[in-house]
Amino acid sequence: MTKRIIACLDMDGGRVVKGVRFKNxxxxxxxxxxxxxxxxxxxxxxxxxxxxxxxxxxxxxxxxVRSTARSLFVPFTVGGGIRQLDxxxxxxxxxxxKIAINSAAVRDPTLIGRIAGRFGSQAVVVAIDARKVDxxxxxxxxxxxxxxxxxxxxxxxxxxxxxxxxxxxxxxxRDGTQSGFDCQLVRAAAEAVSIPVIASGGAGSARDxxxxxxxxxxxxxxxASIFHFGIENIAQLKRExxxxxxxxxxxx
Amino acid sequence: MIAIVDYGAGNLNSVxxxxxxxxxxxxxxxxxxxxxxxxxxxLPGVGHFSSLQALNRTGLREALLQSTGAGKxxxxxxxxxxxxxxxxxxxxxxxxxxxxxxxxxxxxxSVKSPHxxxxxxxxxxxxxxxxxxxQESFVYYTHSFHAPVxxxxxxxxxxxxxxAAAVEQGNIFGVQFHPExxxxxxxxxxxxxxxx
Numbered sequence: 447m448t449k450r451i452i453a454c455l456d457m458d459g460g461r462v463v464k465g466v467r468f469k470n471x472x473x474x475x476x477x478x479x480x481x482x483x484x485x486x487x488x489x490x491x492x493x494x495x496x497x498x499x500x501x502x503x504x505x506x507x508x509x510x511v512r513s514t515a516r517s518l519f520v521p522f523t524v525g526g527g528i529r530q531l532d533x534x535x536x537x538x539x540x541x542x543x544k545i546a547i548n549s550a551a552v553r554d555p556t557l558i559g560r561i562a563g564r565f566g567s568q569a570v571v572v573a574i575d576a577r578k579v580d581x582x583x584x585x586x587x588x589x590x591x592x593x594x595x596x597x598x599x600x601x602x603x604x605x606x607x608x609x610x611x612x613x614x615x616x617x618x619x620r621d622g623t624q625s626g627f628d629c630q631l632v633r634a635a636a637e638a639v640s641i642p643v644i645a646s647g648g649a650g651s652a653r654d655x656x657x658x659x660x661x662x663x664x665x666x667x668x669x670a671s672i673f674h675f676g677i678e679n680i681a682q683l684k685r686e687x688x689x690x691x692x693x694x695x696x697x698x
Numbered sequence: 699m700i701a702i703v704d705y706g707a708g709n710l711n712s713v714x715x716x717x718x719x720x721x722x723x724x725x726x727x728x729x730x731x732x733x734x735x736x737x738x739x740x741l742p743g744v745g746h747f748s749s750l751q752a753l754n755r756t757g758l759r760e761a762l763l764q765s766t767g768a769g770k771x772x773x774x775x776x777x778x779x780x781x782x783x784x785x786x787x788x789x790x791x792x793x794x795x796x797x798x799x800x801x802x803x804x805x806x807x808s809v810k811s812p813h814x815x816x817x818x819x820x821x822x823x824x825x826x827x828x829x830x831x832x833q834e835s836f837v838y839y840t841h842s843f844h845a846p847v848x849x850x851x852x853x854x855x856x857x858x859x860x861x862a863a864a865v866e867q868g869n870i871f872g873v874q875f876h877p878e879x880x881x882x883x884x885x886x887x888x889x890x891x892x893x894x
Contacts (some may be wrong), residue, residue: 447809447857448816448836485881490816490838519716521838521879541711543879566745568812568840611840612814642814665815695816695836698881 448693449659450666451680452491452644453484453673457526458498460506464671466622468590474674477510478517484673485520487680488698492518493546493614493668496526497589503527508540515541523571525614534561538569546614548573549587552594552601555608562609571644572605573614574598576631583631590618599634606639613643614668620648622671627654632662644668651678652686659692700892701736703762703778704728705743705752713742713775716878716885722892730761738891739765743777744840747788747802750781754792763795772870773827773891779865779872780845788843798865798872800846809858812842817855817875819863825852827871828864829890835883837863837875845874 455462455477462480463471474480481492494514496507504527511524524537525546534545545565551558551572562570575590576583576598583598602613615635617628625648632645642665645658649669658664672678684696700717704710704726717724717740724740725732733739739762743749753759766772774782785794786802805811816836821828837855844861847854853864855875865872871891877884 447813448818450815515711516715517719519719519879519885520881521840539711541715543712568744568814611812640810641812642810665810698836 448490448695449664449687450490450644451488451655451684451687451694452493452666452668453481453489453680454493454495454646454668454670455480456495456497456670457507457510458496459503460510462674463497464622464674467618468621478513480674481514481518481522484680485518488684488696489520489673489680490695491521491523491666493523493525495546496524498526508536511537511540511542525571525573530557531560531564534565538565544569544571544611546571546573548575551605552585552587552596555604558605558608558610562611567609567611570610571612571614572602572610573616574601574605575616575618577618578628578631583634586618598631599638602635602643603638606641610641612641613639614646615643617647621646623648624650624672624677626650627658627662627664627667629658629662632658632664636663636665642666649678652683652690655683655687656690656692659687699736700724700738700740701733702726702740702742703733703758705756705758706749710742712876712878713740716888717892720885720889720892728756728758730757733758733761734765736765736770738771738773740773740775740891741778741781742775743781745777747777747780747786747843748792750777750794751792753781766795766797766870769869771891771894774872775878776841776874776876779874780843782865782870782872783845786843797867797870798845798848798850800848802843802845804843806858812840813844813857814840816880817857819853819855821853822851825864825866826894827866827873827887827890828852831883831886837877837880837883839875841874845872
């Protein structure tokens with residue numbers, strides 16, 4: 447069984463963008479081109495997140511999902527703005543294999559079970575944005591703007607019990623900083639749940655990935671900044687992981 | 699014409715998309731007559747074994763058994779492959795097709811379940827479906843139950859134990875992994891099915 451390398455595309459108004467700690471967005475290209483280029487380079491999965499998720503942007507997002515899905519033959523997750531079962535159904539219909547839900551699941555955890563009941567648990571990723579506050583990790587919603595007072599590890603456990611298929615765990619403190627994953631956060635979640643945990647936030651080098659797979663016990667690791675701006679080529683990254691005896695899909 | 703059987707389980711889009719990409723003549727149908735009239739049949743499916751109950755209710759089970767019995771080419775994917783066995787511990791009230799012996803079981807507690815991600819194949823020689831696929835090729839899985847290794851197993855993967863990744867007997871093929879999500883390797887396997 448291999449560790450997965452997931453390329454994440456944050457989308458705003460039809461373009462892929464990337465910020466630092468959820469702010470200062472930079473343009474990173476066209477979603478269809480980015481997704482297929484990452485897949486060609488060896489990405490094991492693609493995640494597309496609509497980071498603004500306003501109603502005006504909805505059609506743009508669905509168009510991007512449709513055209514990306516047409517030529518993408520690795521697992522494809524779409525998140526952002528999914529508030530109810532019907533929103534999820536529309537995104538699946540456009541060609542997503544999995545959906546990611548965040549704020550809406552915190553507001554109503556039964557949404558997880560309702561989507562899983564219709565599309566299967568394997569299709570439901572619960573995304574958690576966590577920030578270190580007084581030594582523990584707190585869940586933030588609404589794109590990291592609103593603190594919830596909830597403990598991230600406890601929430602991961604609850605989401606898994608509700609029928610989530612995977613947890614996508616983002617360290618807000620590390621997001622976009624390229625200073626390494628938060629292995630303490632990831633490991634706590636990976637040991638708390640039996641479903642796969644995807645580590646996110648902070649990827650900067652091959653060493654960071656090796657560390658989060660070994661120390662953090664992550665099942666998969668997600669990155670955006672480093673792949674978009676060509677700092678770390680996915681094929682090169684996988685070769686380095688392979689050389690370090692981390693099992694990855696290589697050659698692919 | 700390839701008929702992709704729609705019995706309400708999960709999302710058939712990705713399977714259809716992959717065949718579309720290969721230029722195959724495909725349709726998605728929930729009608730037993732359309733299944734009976736097709737040249738080849740694909741039974742996809744993700745999720746719980748109990749969702750196969752829909753095949754029994756709708757007359758699709760009979761159409762599938764008659765077609766496969768008459769030698770029509772059949773490909774079961776994921777739950778669709780598990781259906782080819784006697785049954786599954788996931789839902790013991792529902793019988794599989796019994797074309798391959800044994801029951802699908804849960805993974806041992808020594809490994810995380812579900813088994814999600816890319817795993818490698820150990821391929822037996824002589825498979826028509828896996829023709830040209832390199833030994834140790836990676837394919838994408840997402841499942842909690844697995845089928846046993848039987849005489850008709852043409853590829854196996856390891857996850858806590860060795861389980862059936864692909865089975866094949868005459869006109870009947872099954873794969874536990876998702877060829878529609880397994881990159882170029884998966885597309886080659888679907889192309890083989892189109893060309894058998």
